[in-house]
Amino acid sequence: MNNEAHAEMIDLRSDTVTRPTPAMRAAMLAAEVGDDVYADDPTVNRLQERTAEVVGMEASLFMPSGTQSNLAALMTHCARGDEYLVGQLAHTYKYEGGGAAVLGSIQPQPIENAEDGSISIAKLRAAIKPADDHFARTRLIALENTMHGHVLAQNYVEEVSALARERGLKMHLDGARVFNAAVASRVPVAALCAPFDSVSICMSKGLGTPVGSLLCGPRDFIDISHRWRKMLGGGMRQAGVLAAACLYALDHHVDRLAEDHANATRLADGLRAIDRLNVRGPFTNMVFVDVPSNDVASLATHLRDAGIIATVGINMRFVTHLDVDEAKVDRVVASIAAFFATR
Ligand SMILES: *Cc1c(COP(=O)(O)O)cnc(C)c1O
Numbered sequence: 265m266n267n268e269a270h271a272e273m274i275d276l277r278s279d280t281v282t283r284p285t286p287a288m289r290a291a292m293l294a295a296e297v298g299d300d301v302y303a304d305d306p307t308v309n310r311l312q313e314r315t316a317e318v319v320g321m322e323a324s325l326f327m328p329s330g331t332q333s334n335l336a337a338l339m340t341h342c343a344r345g346d347e348y349l350v351g352q353l354a355h356t357y358k359y360e361g362g363g364a365a366v367l368g369s370i371q372p373q374p375i376e377n378a379e380d381g382s383i384s385i386a387k388l389r390a391a392i393k394p395a396d397d398h399f400a401r402t403r404l405i406a407l408e409n410t411m412h413g414h415v416l417a418q419n420y421v422e423e424v425s426a427l428a429r430e431r432g433l434k435m436h437l438d439g440a441r442v443f444n445a446a447v448a449s450r451v452p453v454a455a456l457c458a459p460f461d462s463v464s465i466c467m468s469k470g471l472g473t474p475v476g477s478l479l480c481g482p483r484d485f486i487d488i489s490h491r492w493r494k495m496l497g498g499g500m501r502q503a504g505v506l507a508a509a510c511l512y513a514l515d516h517h518v519d520r521l522a523e524d525h526a527n528a529t530r531l532a533d534g535l536r537a538i539d540r541l542n543v544r545g546p547f548t549n550m551v552f553v554d555v556p557s558n559d560v561a562s563l564a565t566h567l568r569d570a571g572i573i574a575t576v577g578i579n580m581r582f583v584t585h586l587d588v589d590e591a592k593v594d595r596v597v598a599s600i601a602a603f604f605a606t607r
Contacts, residue, residue, distance in 0.1 A: 274592045275573040279441075279524070279549060279585035282472040288512045295508035299501050300326070301494075307504030311511050315478045318514065319463055320454030323486040324478045326507055328498050330355070330440050333464040333477040335363045336492040338404070340485055341434045341462070344369035347400035348436075349391050351377040354408050356438050367496070371400040381411025382420050385427060392431050402431075408438040409456065413547030415445040418456065425459035435459060440466040440477075444548040447521040461485070470521050470549060471513040472586040475506050517586065524549040527584040527593050534597030538604050553580045563603055570599045 275281045284292070298304030308326050316324040327333040334356045342348055348364065350357040352374040356364065364370040373391050375383045393399035405428050409416045428435045437460040439445075439453075446453040457463045462481035467473040479489055493499060500506070528546035535553055536543045542554035555563060557578050564576035572595075574580060584593070 273571045273573060274588060274596055276582040276584070276588065276596065277573055277575050279470045279472075279583050280468055281573075282468075282470075282586045284472065284474050284509055285586070287516070288472070288509050291508045291512040292505050295504040297502035297504035300503045301499045301501060305502060305504040305507070307511070308500075308507040311507040312478070314511065314514060315465070316480055318453060319457050319465065319478075319480040320452075321457065321463065321480040322483045324480040325486050325489055325493060326500070326503060326510075327464075327477045327479055327493060328475060328500060330438070330464055330466040330468075330477040331360045331363065332493065332496055332498045333466075333479040334360060334406075334436075334438055335367060336489045336496060336498070337436050337462045337464055337479055337481075338364045338370055338406070339368045339492045340481075340488045341404045341436060342368065342370040343403075345371070345400055346403040347371040347373050347393065348404040348406050349373045349375060349383075349388055349402065349433075350406045351375060351381070351383050351408065351411070353377045353381075353412065354406065354438065355440065356406055356408070373400075373402070377411065380416075381408065381414035382416060383407075383424075385420075385423055388424065389427060392433070402433060404434045404436055406436045406438060407460075408440070410441045410445045410448075410548050413441075413444075413545060413550030413552075415449050415548060418449070418451065421456075421459050434461045436461065437463040439463045441469055441548065443518055444470055444521050444525070447518065448525055448548045467510040467513055470524055470585055471510075471517045473506070473509040473513050476510050478510075520586070521549070524584040524586070524588075527588060527590060528582075530590060531582060531584065531593045531597065534593065535600065537597075538601055540604050540607065541600075549584045551582045551584075553582065554578060555580055559604075559607060563600075566603045567599065570595075572596055572599060 467476040532546040532551045544552040
């Protein structure tokens with residue numbers, strides 16, 4: 265699809281669908297590059313320093329994807345036969361192909377997530393295995409923020425962190441959307457990340473780059489992750505072209521996440537006026553909508569015909585982002601309202 269045809273479509277499946285803006289492409293075109301496997305790419309080096317500073321950690325490592333970044337983190341924290349505690353609905357557990365178990369020989373201990381994305385402290389505590397040869401060695405607690413759009417309460421995160429310290433466990437944050445959490449809660453991202461030993465952030469979600477995640481942590485942790493990244497096939501060469509997009513995003517696409525959140529509110533308010541829908545949210549840039557099962561198939565056709573791309577089902581998730589403005593939100597609401605007016 266060319267850019268003009270695409271500009272007319274409205275894609276609410278995810279914030280991963282954003283396309284690099286002309287200004288971001290210009291920054292990529294102008295990037296100074298070198299071979300990053302030799303640590304020779306000045307733009308990657310700059311991005312890594314900058315990100316570490318923003319996140320408030322000693323060092324960071326540019327990764328091709330959030331999945332690889334999380335996996336390298338898990339493999340750095342945990343050895344073969346170790347275990348990490350993780351939400352049943354967490355990305356690292358549920359949506360990364362089981363990589364921790366398959367490639368890391370790390371046993372996940374999934375624990376039920378509450379509606380707000382948290383995991384009860386009592387359940388976490390109960391899942392920590394005693395030192396006993398019958399059990400895997402519990403090493404790590406992994407949280408996610410935002411979790412399905414929810415911002416984790418920072419006092420909750422601090423409590424989990426206190427439990428981890430008490431029991432000698434490390435803390436990893438899947439912060440794919442931690443910038444959304446920071447903007448929504450008006451707390452600096454470094455403060456949200458402070459209770460963690462490592463954090464993975466995604467540039468290719470709401471921040472709008474074509475590619476890229478960064479794993480952040482202490483220098484010695486990042487040195488070990490660097491080896492895992494190479495083994496996992498993530499050593500990139502003239503990656504400055506991609507890092508330039510990320511630097512651009514850090515400069516220009518962080519504060520504007522507030523617009524995505526405002527648009528999610530606008531969308532949720534609009535959809536709430538439709539009787540047949542049960543709307544949950546907005547949670548940062550996400551809105552969840554229950555659709556009567558009888559309407560699912562015809563709604564899918566209706567939206568497709570209207571140029572609206574969405575994953576249609578009985579539980580729908582709409583995600584706002586850089587390529588969805590107020591006018592597009594209004595078009596979506598009007599189109600869905602028109603559909604239900606005839607039912
Ligand atoms: C997108 C995402 C990731 C990883 O993403 P990649 O698609 O591998 O870059 C990790 N965690 C969460 C919560 C995500 O939304």
